[in-house]
Each structure stands twice: as structure tokens, then as C-alpha cells.
Amino acid sequence: MISLSLLVMPLLMQPSILLACFAAAARFTHTEPIRISRSLSPASKPALCSHRNIILNDPRRRNALSLSMLQSLREDLLHDVKSKDLRVIIISAEGPVFSSGHDLKELASEDDVKHHSQVFEVCAEVMTLIQKLPVPVIAKVNGLATAAGCQLVASCDIAVASEKSQFATPGVNIGLFCSTPAVALGRSLPRKVALEMLFTGEPLSAQEALMHGLVSKVVPEDKLEEETMKISHKICESSRSVLALGKATFYRQMAQDLDTAYRMTAQVMVDNLTLRDGQEGIEAFIQKRKPVWSHSQDEKK
Incomplete structure (x- = not known):
């Protein structure tokens, strides 16, 4: 005891x-x-x-x-x-x-x-x-x-x-x-x-x-x-939707072999660029301003 x-x-x-x-x-x-x-x-x-x-x-x-x-x-x-x-x-x-x-x-x-x-x-x-x-x-x-x-x-x-x-x-x-x-x-x-x-x-x-x-x-x-x-x-300070995508991708690739992980993450990078916040971040960087995040999973129109 x-x-x-x-x-x-x-x-x-x-x-x-x-x-x-x-x-x-x-x-x-x-x-x-x-x-x-x-x-x-x-x-x-x-x-x-x-x-x-x-x-x-x-x-x-x-x-x-x-x-x-x-x-x-x-x-x-x-x-x-x-x-x-x-x-x-x-x-x-x-x-x-x-x-x-x-x-x-x-x-x-x-x-x-x-x-x-x-x-x-x-x-x-x-x-x-x-x-x-x-x-x-x-x-x-x-x-x-x-x-x-x-x-x-x-x-x-x-x-x-x-x-x-x-x-x-x-x-x-x-x-x-x-x-x-x-x-x-x-x-x-x-x-x-x-x-x-x-x-x-x-x-x-x-x-x-x-x-x-x-x-x-x-x-x-x-x-x-x-x-x-x-x-x-x-x-x-970061986009919620981009972080969510990144977190899910990180854990997913950890369970894959090297070649599969690179193929999968390359496609995710492409998908990330279609997000509204993906393009907002790039535009803000080019324009030397702070990004205004939507935190949305919607694609850029």
C-alpha cells in the first residue's frame, strides 16, 4: 500500500x-x-x-x-x-x-x-x-x-x-x-x-x-x-486551412516510403496553390503587405 x-x-x-x-x-x-x-x-x-x-x-x-x-x-x-x-x-x-x-x-x-x-x-x-x-x-x-x-x-x-x-x-x-x-x-x-x-x-x-x-x-x-x-x-498568424492541410500531410507522409511520400506531397503543394489562402499569401509577399487570411478551404476563384 x-x-x-x-x-x-x-x-x-x-x-x-x-x-x-x-x-x-x-x-x-x-x-x-x-x-x-x-x-x-x-x-x-x-x-x-x-x-x-x-x-x-x-x-x-x-x-x-x-x-x-x-x-x-x-x-x-x-x-x-x-x-x-x-x-x-x-x-x-x-x-x-x-x-x-x-x-x-x-x-x-x-x-x-x-x-x-x-x-x-x-x-x-x-x-x-x-x-x-x-x-x-x-x-x-x-x-x-x-x-x-x-x-x-x-x-x-x-x-x-x-x-x-x-x-x-x-x-x-x-x-x-x-x-x-x-x-x-x-x-x-x-x-x-x-x-x-x-x-x-x-x-x-x-x-x-x-x-x-x-x-x-x-x-x-x-x-x-x-x-x-x-x-x-x-x-x-498563419492560415488555419493551410496549417490543417500541412498537418494532415505531414502525418500521412510519415507512414509512406520515400518515393510515395514525395509524389503525394508534390500533389499537395499543387493543391495548396489552388487554395484561396495559398494565393493570398503569395500575392501579399509580392506586394510586401501582410496577408489577409480567409481560413477557408475554398479554392481561389
């Missing part, structure tokens, strides 16, 4: 602390899994440009990705996603742990195969959904991300972490290998780095995560919000 004093200790590098955070989900009842808010970015004047903040808000249970948490996350990711005003989604968390991964209490019974399958199916749906959305998704990490929590960070398009953040896949230490987190991890990290994390459960520091490509930037804790919003504001 994990002591309550252990759960409130500062986050350290020891595996015992990581394991405690991974397993803490079994101790508490679930309340208010997700809080969602919307705000307008000042970087987009005079046009409105909004980013959505999705906050994992179950810090007592280390923001465990229970089935209900995953379902809420899926719902909030999809909410009004076709709105032209929505330009960026930012996922963050309350408390010292970004997410400890799956709720182990839900997985404790070996007989409930149907429920177990649903948990992992919904989790996979959420992770792949992030990369299918038409807007960039940024993970804002300020603390420990383990197992499926680490998977969530790896699945986001961009990740900004504070210097105190750590990342681990410690499932092997409790007899539950992080097989599904390995999918996202193996696509974000060099093979040997990912496998060392998976085989040992040892954490990566924020700087190690940056060096290996798991996160995009590492900043002091008091600069985390500022740096994340700086990226969000910069994204807001």
Missing part, C-alpha cells in the same frame, strides 16, 4: 517515486476529470483567434487517464473543432504530475476483459485523434508524465516542458509493459532511447527529453505559460 506521505513528497528521480506516481490512481475516487476553457489570443488582431485550454484536473489521483477521463478528453478535443476561430489546443494539468497514466484500479481485475479493451481502445482513439485534428495540439508539461501520460505528451504535435518535468514508462516495474505508450514513444524518440525507457522504467529529465526530441522546448517553470502562448500566438 502506498503511503499518503509518499504521494505528497516532491518529485525526485528515484524509481520508487515514479512507481508511486504511476500507481497512485488506485487510491482515490474520481471527481471533475476535465476542465475546459476558451480564450482569445491577442496576437491575432484584428481577427479573432482562439486557443482552447484543456486542463487535466484530477491532481489527487495524479491526473490518471481513467476511462471517464479519456472520454472527457476525447469530447473536449472534438468540441467545435471545425470553427474557424479555433486555432490551437493546449493540454496542461493541475498539480505536480501531468499524468500518471492509466488508472490501475480499473485494470486490477483480470476478469474484466471487455472493460480493459474499452480503456485501451478509447486511449488509442484519443492519441490518434490528436494527430488527426485540423489544428495544432500543444502539451504544456509542468511535472511528471508517466506511462500513458508520457504517451499523451508524445502524441501531441508540440510539447513545451518546464525544467522540473520528467518522463517515464515504468510499467515494466509492476508487470504491465507499456506497450501502447511504446507506439507514440517509438515514433518520437530514437529506438535505443525508447527501449531503454521501456525496459528499465527510468525517467528522462526535461533536458534529456529535449535532446532526444520528446519535447520541443524546455523553459524555467515561471516561463512555461509565456513560452507556450508565444508559440500559440505565432501559429495564429
Whole structure:
């Protein structure tokens, strides 16, 4: 049994602390899994440009990705996603742990195969959904991300972490290998780095995560919000429709061989030129003015 004093200790590098955070989900009842808010970015004047903040808000249970948490996350990711005003989604968390991964209490019974399958199916749906959305998704990490929590960070398009953040896949230490987190991890990290994390459960520091490509930037804790919003504001300066096309194309070509990828992306470049915003950007550059984006997928007339 994990002591309550252990759960409130500062986050350290020891595996015992990581394991405690991974397993803490079994101790508490679930309340208010997700809080969602919307705000307008000042970087987009005079046009409105909004980013959505999705906050994992179950810090007592280390923001465990229970089935209900995953379902809420899926719902909030999809909410009004076709709105032209929505330009960026930012996922963050309350408390010292970004997410400890799956709720182990839900997985404790070996007989409930149907429920177990649903948990992992919904989790996979959420992770792949992030990369299918038409807007960039940024993970804002300020603390420990383990197992499926680490998977969530790896699945986001961009990740900004504070210097105190750590990342681990410690499932092997409790007899539950992080097989599904390995999918996202193996696509974000060099093979040997990912496998060392998976085989040992040892954490990566924020700087190690940056060096290996798991996160995009590492900043002091008091600069985390500022740096994340700086990226969000910069994204807001571009055409939503062009970014949506580019994001979809990027992930599509990653699954293709080199020749196929070049053929496909060459056609996308041609298609991009037919978009209203594709031509607007070129005309604005030639005329030495700022582009006025329509954010529309319509072709130039």
C-alpha cells in the first residue's frame, strides 16, 4: 500500500517515486476529470483567434487517464473543432504530475476483459485523434508524465516542458509493459532511447527529453505559460486551412516510403496553390503587405 506521505513528497528521480506516481490512481475516487476553457489570443488582431485550454484536473489521483477521463478528453478535443476561430489546443494539468497514466484500479481485475479493451481502445482513439485534428495540439508539461501520460505528451504535435518535468514508462516495474505508450514513444524518440525507457522504467529529465526530441522546448517553470502562448500566438498568424492541410500531410507522409511520400506531397503543394489562402499569401509577399487570411478551404476563384 502506498503511503499518503509518499504521494505528497516532491518529485525526485528515484524509481520508487515514479512507481508511486504511476500507481497512485488506485487510491482515490474520481471527481471533475476535465476542465475546459476558451480564450482569445491577442496576437491575432484584428481577427479573432482562439486557443482552447484543456486542463487535466484530477491532481489527487495524479491526473490518471481513467476511462471517464479519456472520454472527457476525447469530447473536449472534438468540441467545435471545425470553427474557424479555433486555432490551437493546449493540454496542461493541475498539480505536480501531468499524468500518471492509466488508472490501475480499473485494470486490477483480470476478469474484466471487455472493460480493459474499452480503456485501451478509447486511449488509442484519443492519441490518434490528436494527430488527426485540423489544428495544432500543444502539451504544456509542468511535472511528471508517466506511462500513458508520457504517451499523451508524445502524441501531441508540440510539447513545451518546464525544467522540473520528467518522463517515464515504468510499467515494466509492476508487470504491465507499456506497450501502447511504446507506439507514440517509438515514433518520437530514437529506438535505443525508447527501449531503454521501456525496459528499465527510468525517467528522462526535461533536458534529456529535449535532446532526444520528446519535447520541443524546455523553459524555467515561471516561463512555461509565456513560452507556450508565444508559440500559440505565432501559429495564429498563419492560415488555419493551410496549417490543417500541412498537418494532415505531414502525418500521412510519415507512414509512406520515400518515393510515395514525395509524389503525394508534390500533389499537395499543387493543391495548396489552388487554395484561396495559398494565393493570398503569395500575392501579399509580392506586394510586401501582410496577408489577409480567409481560413477557408475554398479554392481561389
